[in-house]
Amino acid sequence: MAARTTPVVLSFARTPIAKFRSSFAPLTAPQLGAHAIKSALSHLSSSSDLTISEAYMGNVVSAGIGQAPARQAVLGAGLPPSTVCTTVNKVCASGMKSVMLACQTVALGRAGSDAGSIIAGGMESMTNIPHYLPNGRSGTALGHARVLDGVIHDGLWDVYNDQHMGMCAEKCATDYNISRDDQDAYAVESYNRARDAQARGYFDEEIAPVSIPQRRGDDVVVSADEEPTGVDLDKLPKLRPAFLKDGGTVTAANASSLNDGAAAMIVSSEECASERGVTPLFRIRGYGDAEQAPEDFTTTPSLAVPVALENAGMTLDDVDYHEINEAFSVVAIANMMRLGLDHDKVNVFGGAVAIGHPIGMSGARIIGTLYNVLKRKGGAIGCASICNGGGGASAIIIERLS
Numbered sequence: 001m002a003a004r005t006t007p008v009v010l011s012f013a014r015t016p017i018a019k020f021r022s023s024f025a026p027l028t029a030p031q032l033g034a035h036a037i038k039s040a041l042s043h044l045s046s047s048s049d050l051t052i053s054e055a056y057m058g059n060v061v062s063a064g065i066g067q068a069p070a071r072q073a074v075l076g077a078g079l080p081p082s083t084v085c086t087t088v089n090k091v092c093a094s095g096m097k098s099v100m101l102a103c104q105t106v107a108l109g110r111a112g113s114d115a116g117s118i119i120a121g122g123m124e125s126m127t128n129i130p131h132y133l134p135n136g137r138s139g140t141a142l143g144h145a146r147v148l149d150g151v152i153h154d155g156l157w158d159v160y161n162d163q164h165m166g167m168c169a170e171k172c173a174t175d176y177n178i179s180r181d182d183q184d185a186y187a188v189e190s191y192n193r194a195r196d197a198q199a200r201g202y203f204d205e206e207i208a209p210v211s212i213p214q215r216r217g218d219d220v221v222v223s224a225d226e227e228p229t230g231v232d233l234d235k236l237p238k239l240r241p242a243f244l245k246d247g248g249t250v251t252a253a254n255a256s257s258l259n260d261g262a263a264a265m266i267v268s269s270e271e272c273a274s275e276r277g278v279t280p281l282f283r284i285r286g287y288g289d290a291e292q293a294p295e296d297f298t299t300t301p302s303l304a305v306p307v308a309l310e311n312a313g314m315t316l317d318d319v320d321y322h323e324i325n326e327a328f329s330v331v332a333i334a335n336m337m338r339l340g341l342d343h344d345k346v347n348v349f350g351g352a353v354a355i356g357h358p359i360g361m362s363g364a365r366i367i368g369t370l371y372n373v374l375k376r377k378g379g380a381i382g383c384a385s386i387c388n389g390g391g392g393a394s395a396i397i398i399e400r401l402s
Helices: 029-042 069-076 094-107 150-155 165-175 180-199 233-238 270-276 294-299 301-312 329-339 362-377
Strands: 007-014 052-058 084-088 117-125 210-212 220-222 259-269 282-291 321-324 381-388 392-400
Touching (some): 007 029, 029 069, 029 259, 069 117, 084 094, 094 117, 094 259, 094 282, 094 381, 094 392, 117 362, 165 294, 180 233, 180 329, 259 270, 259 362, 282 301, 294 301, 294 329, 294 381, 301 381, 321 329, 321 362, 362 381, 362 392
Parallel strands (some): 052 084, 321 381
Antiparallel strands (some): 007 259, 007 282, 117 259, 210 220, 282 392, 381 392
């Protein structure tokens, strides 16, 4: 691929990931997105003279946010009104698909040295997703009115089989003979890895602290992910199953949590970066999507990864480290089994079970964390993959450059 159409990432930033109904409760998803975008831009030298022509931002549940969430985030970050904006919804893969769309724009030559660079990322405030009154417009003539939780209805529900997506995780555990003990052990390891990475300051270069105004007194500054230290691991084996009451294996602790956060990166062409004197963080070598039956979405990353590798002209043997989004512990376990991966090379700084999973953000977050892992571990090639509701998954291959 020519330098003019080879996509590279120039900078990356994310907010800390906040617990549900916690520090970020006063902030909307676009406000979180604006902070991530502004922070990603601030990493670039003012002398680079980069222009931003377009933006793709993932967001899963947009109810109650107001129209055009990506547009709100972009203008909130101070970018000019001429910036073209698109909000992307591919459920949990939204943030990654946004990056892939940015890469396609570059590959088509629509973001060359004259056209400018592209914002890509994702954002979600699961705390602020509203409840719905489905009969509110037509009215309820008599009797009780039903209220739906938008988080569950539009974010976490398998509409094809009318069940919580946690039931799909239970199916995966049965299909691959993954026990409750296996999932709990995986979750404990995810927490331990995330806590260790946090204690060593590994996430500091990813995170842009968020200052939250208070009614009285000084602003509260959130500078670290809240989830890793929010669980008593000694209690984890004692938790009841969350979805399948009789014989279930998936619990609130060995699944990812509900969270708020945003991530953004600047995607450009290799030619544009060179002409502007910007050293890219990493090159996007390939990407791909896959789909299968909705109830089997948990293992679709194992189908998307080979597509991305083929697109990159690589094999699994070329990949130094993987990020597999931990929607549930069983997702990472099953996909490692199907792909034949060593856990020592997967989610080495912990994953969504421990760090958190703001559903519109995570696909972008794991790309940035993957680069962080490659940089600190001396790796060259990384693969990030994420499943999404409806049976899909996306995967992306990156090559560290700096």
